[in-house]
Amino acid sequence: MKASVAVLAGDGIGPEVIAEGLRCLRTIAGLFGHEFELAELPFGGAAIESHADPLPERTLSACLAADAVLLGAIGGPKWSAPQAPLRPEAGLLRLRASLGTFANLRPVKVHPALADASTLKAEVVQGVDLLFVRELTGGIYFGDKHRDTHSATDVCTYTVAEIERITRVAARLAQSRRRRLTSIDKANVLETSRLWREVSARVVAREFPDLTLEHMLVDAAAMHLMRRPRDFDVLVTENMFGDILTDQAAMLAGSLGLLPSASLGEGRRGIYEPIHGSAPDIAGRGIANPYGTILSVALLLRHSLDLGAEAAALEQAVAAAWSDGARTPDIAPAHGRALSTREAGEAVISRLQRPG
Ligand code: IPM
Ligand code: MN
Secondary structure, three states: OEEEEEEEEEOOOHHHHHHHHHHHHHHHHHHHOOEEEEEEOOOOHHHHHHHOOOOOHHHHHHHHHOOEEEEEEOOOHHHOOOOOOOOHHHHHHHHHHHHOOOEEEEEEEOOHHHHHHOOOOHHHHOOOEEEEEEEOOOHHHOOOEEEEOOEEEEOOOOOHHHHHHHHHHHHHHHHOOOOEEEEEEOOOOOHHHHHHHHHHHHHHHHHOOOOEEEEEEHHHHHHHHHHOHHHOOEEEEOHHHHHHHHHHHHHHHOOHHHOEEEEEOOOOOEEEEEOOOOOOOOOOOOOOOOHHHHHHHHHHHHHOOOOHHHHHHHHHHHHHHHHOOOOOHHHOOOOOOOOOHHHHHHHHHOOOOOOO
8 A cells, every 4th residue: 555654753763663654664565565654754842943933834734634643752951941932742631633643542551571661570560461542632721821920820721522522533443352340530530530420421321321331539549550450451541641650650560661652633644752841851761662653653554554464463573572682771770771762673683574
């Protein structure tokens, strides 16, 4: 098939991990006979420097015209002062809103060979296989903001329609998995959460009677995720709770660098990015973990290009590399040898093959 992918490497370790993701994508294209048109575009802090805009017009229109967007990471100390006039993060939020990608999928799966990489006990994390569905274009991230000399305000709003559509995405995914859905809120304090609880309960009862739905307060969820993570299947939550809980849940898998994400809207087009940030402290040293980006490429193949076999081949190559001990410094044992970003990419590519 022919497909176009807009590539936004961004800042910090973004370009290093994206380079490995692209090498995997090109290898897949060669093995399976596809033609992927890859356009690299300015984004984030790098685009603030070159275009005085974290999301230049030409980048946004290329993303709108592409079949999928592959993104590295954004941000850095240079653009994060409290008074900074332009922030890379604003470009990312505008991109998510402009593409209508309201559903952010963040799978957390513990590979048996990496159970010892977690700071948690292997017996607690072994076998974890859960999926966060984070609402991505609403809530406190997008509400009115106000600042004066003695106060600041961020407004959190959710509409019934926003809660219905994210609940449906999560519920459909739960139907294809173990049929357990946990909806996370703070209904004992927040009005938006009380609406969330009401609407999600109604949608599941009417449209997904085959699912088991459980409501959980966000503070309790943070605790249960560490205590009994295997009990969770699909978790659905609002934007900010999802942001926080997914960084926390990443530690079940051992490192923030391992986790991919897919941000989807109504159509097939999506944004694919590792959940980690730009890690300015290690940028440019060739030691960043590219697996989260490579697994994001697999999600891109599956969700936006409908290439399930190619996605599975890539995921199997990553799993095989891990089984063979291909570890970057963030997941390497204390005295073991660690691979560079490039070597980790190579470990995957050399195990990639066309099935059958
Ligand atoms: C994430 C990131 C972003 C978010 C930042 C960079 C705006 O932390 O994708 O989780 O908060 O959504
Ligand atoms: Mn985050």
